[in-house]
Amino acid sequence: MLARVVTFAIEGVQATRVEVEADIRPGLPAFNIVGLADKGVREARERVRSALANCGFEFPQKRITVNLAPAYLRKIGPCFDLPLALAVLVAAGQLESERLEGCAAVGELSLTGELRPARGALAFAEGLVTERLDRLVLPSSSAGEAALVPGVAVVGVCDLREAVDVLRGRATASAPSDVAVESGAIAQEQLDLGDVRGHSALVPAFEAAAAGGHNLYLHGPPGTGKTMLARRLSTLLPPLSPSEAIEVTKIHSVAGLHHGQGLMSSRPFRAPHHTVSAAGLVGGGAPPMPGETTLAHHGVLFLDELSEFSRASLEALRQPLEDGRVTIVRGQQSTTFPSRCMLVAASNPCSCGHGGRHCCCSGADLARHRRKLSGPLLDRIDIAIAVQRPSARSLAQDSCPASADVREGVVLARQRQERRYARFGVFCNAQAPAALLRDCVDASPAALKLLSQLHDAHCLSARGHSRVLRVARTVADLQDSDKVHREHVLAAAALRFEANSPQAVAA
Template sequence: MIAVARTFSLVGVEAEPVYVEADVGRGLPAFTIVGLPDTSVRESRERVRSALLNSGFSFPMQRITANLAPAHLKKAGPGFDLAIAAALLASSGQIDVHVLDRYALAGELALDGTIRPVPGALAMAEATRSLGLQGIAVASQDAGEARLVDGLEVVAIEHVSRLTDLAAGSLASVPREATPDLCGPSQDDAPDLEDLRGQPTLRRALEIAAAGGHSMLLTGPPGAGKTLAARRLPSLLPPLERGEALEVLRIAGACRGAGNGILPVGRPFRAPHHSASARALIGGGSPPRPGEVTRAHRGVLFLDELGEFRRDSLEALRQPLERGSVTLARAGGVVSMPCSFMLVAASNPCPCGHGRDSGRCECNPAFAARYASKLSGALADRIDVQIQVDRPSAAALSGDPGEPSRRVRDRVRQARERQESRLGPGRCNSATEGPELRRTGCFDEGAGAALELGHAQLGLSGRGWDRVLGVARTIADLGGEAQVTGLHVSEALNLRRRGGP
């Protein structure tokens, strides 16, 4: 008799349905798993055998074949254990086969039959709903995450022996609050901007970047406060909305598993080390896994020591930065993952950190030039706000704490509301193309004249021109002004690094 259980395989951050067909028939005792399983899936045989024997079930001494369909999709990981066990039990008549039509199953088995959590419970729960099933059975640690999906019954199952209860309908489903609160770590738990003392220009740049969602490049000597400032950026951003929080949680769940089901309020902050490969940044592998850009979705991606990153890693960031999504084309198919993040990069002006104009630079010129080219290449042209950061004065360091994040966040929120009323919900100036900005932005004559001059004197590229337009619009939004004037444009030009001598 053939039984079919439903489970999922994670591709990127989405759950793809996988059908586990089990056939227990006559023949020499054997247990085979087919359908492109990797080693961890093939080892599932040993876990399933032990778990069933240790839970009071019998393991049929017959020829057992488990097929994971669709056959073309590569399957990896131990998340298929529970579904394989259930299909096998149903096929050998130990549980009612109809339970498999009502519930999808996802979980890893321990040898004693305990069920362990798997990555991507939220994505799997969403996929279960779109398959039209009644519910999903997951490990109790995964239940919190899965129950965030509306209109779906979630059953927490701690042990494989409880499959009998599930089939009998005697296993209670996890109660679901009508609208679970966003109660994860909030911005108030993140490092606060009041720690940044002095440095008014840097503060202003952070506020503008947060208000318009603009990417930033901070250049300055070691100890100037670049990292300190970047880590405080998430605290200036408006809290996540429910939909965004679900996206963030789905990605986090797909990466590490066993999310606690608490929707985060604060925005993600990812700071990959500069040795990161292009694949680590944008994602990859087989099956494809999300990279740092996706894990920074709806939050901040911080690249410290930009000049030390490998060139190919930086080049790979261009498309994700512009599109807000990353598309990986592999032999196995095309995978798309969301990644709308704010890029914040920090760098020393040259490898020794003093800067080529300081007179104290000790760098080998060729090396320094290669370093500088990474800071001024095609990636840098896509960065809207580029400023130099100086070491703060002693007076500023011993002075009063700066304005706290809470107050800055209020202004940022108002500026974002103005952008949304002009551009539409969820949109901001940084994600708006030049033509639309010009059409909707209300630039007055002074703004046009300042831009013309900037183009002639500061050598702005066409893209640079559009970026300045966007930043100038954000500055006006922060000031609550309808018109963008020459003053706004000239301040925006100051936030655009020019090629030094």
């Protein structure tokens, strides 16, 4: 008898429908799995055999063939155990096939038949909605996470025995526990711009970066507070929308960094060390796993000591920063990960860090440092600011506004941008393509005249030109102005041509 059970394979961060077909025929006892299954899936044979026996079922002593369709899709990982076991039970006549109608199953079995937590439960639940199926049977430890997707009937079970009993209607699945907000949110909330002293002059730049989603470059000597400031940028961003929160949680769940802790409520902040490989930064490996740019999706990616990152890593960042997604091609399969994050890069003025009079770098060191920084990456940065060591007086007297106060203005500016770009699938000025920006920016003649003067004076590239216009649009949005005026362009130019910035030279 032929049995068919629906399950899902994770491709990138999306679930794709896979059908597990099992066929049992008379012959010498054998258990074969075909359909581009990797080693981990083929090992399921031993787990399924033991789990069936230990849950009181009979393992058929016949010739069993299991096919995972579609055959072109590579199947990876242990989540096929439960659908495999159910397919064998149906094929052996120990479970009625109609019990599995409209149902999908995922889960890794232990030898005793217990189910282990599943990576990517949210992605599976979304797959269920896409495929218009009714119920998702999965490990009870992952049921809460899957239930975050609206309209999904989640059946959480502890072991194979319970799965079969629930499918037969002999037992009811326990309701998924209420979803708690992750505790990491509190840790992030404890950081506040209000704690920072001596840097209030930089607040407008941070406010503009957060409001327009602009990539930011901080340069200055070590110990001036660049890292401290960068960490607080994510506290200025608007709260995650429900759909963004689901997307962020799904990515972290697929990456194995988030298990059944409910919805992630704070924007991600990722700060990879400068020794990170290109694959670690943008994703890769077999199977392809999300990299730092994807883990920072809808949040902030912070690269401290930018000049210390390898050339290959920085080059790899260009596509994800420009397109908001990374495509990894491996063999015949290509996988796409979302990577719409804000980049915050920081660097010292030179390799020794002192810069200017106290610098002890050789000429070659200085040249190497400059080469790294003037690379194509800086061309994707809208705002560059110098962070100076605060004086003793300003440390005592000058404090920054609280994050919540700055965030209020940022949220309003973001709402203006969302309204403007609603028809184009763009959410902030930084994401708007140059052509769209030209159409929507609504600049006054005086503003355009100043821009062309700047263009000539600073030998702006076409890209540099639209970057100034983009930031000017954000400054106008922060001031609740429909039109971009001359003063907005001036403010934007000041944020880009900071004194001694390599950016000013590169532009």
